[in-house]
């Protein structure tokens with residue numbers, strides 16, 4: 001994701017990666033942003049302006065993703081974000097979300113761990129060392145899924161529709177459900193206020209938008 005809009009606070013899809021069950025990369029592409037990019041977030045996203053210059057457009061990538069996952073289970077971490085930013089509908093029964101699997105959540109007192117913490121604490125794999133790499137993230141998620149695969153699928157079989165986990169979308173900033181922090185108007189307003197305050201009060205201090 002790169003940032004668009006005022007203060008770079010709107011998330012804009014910039015890269016998509018899909019790996020198969022064995023971890024082989026079947027799709028890895030940059031995406032031409034639909035809105036002007038105001039913050040490439042390079043230190044975190046790893047995306048440089050030149051990466052996106054000749055990138056295929058959103059519609060093309062969206063179709064490539066649709067084709068690559070057609071009729072398949074989709075494994076990922078917080079798939080809600082991925083499908084939302086791709087504007088693709090995926091039936092709940094086909095999703096295997098490592099942020100929502102109860103056995104994993106139980107280890108974090110019922111909440112979702114970050115993929116970085118999950119990969120490290122459970123498997124000792126160090127990922128996202130500063131810069132995000134979407135191929136690495138996809139692979140880490142697949143490794144986590146495969147570790148739990150037998151018991152996970154057994155659980156789905158036994159529980160039927162109850163095992164299909166709903167994504168409880170919840171905003172940690174304002175406390176309302178139905179949206180998350182990055183889509184929160186109140187949060188954005190506050191971030192812009194902080195940015196404006198920062199600009200007027202200090203000159204060379206580095207500032208990180210959390």
Ligand SMILES: [Zn+2]
Nearest residue numbers: 171173174184
């Ligand atoms: Zn909110």
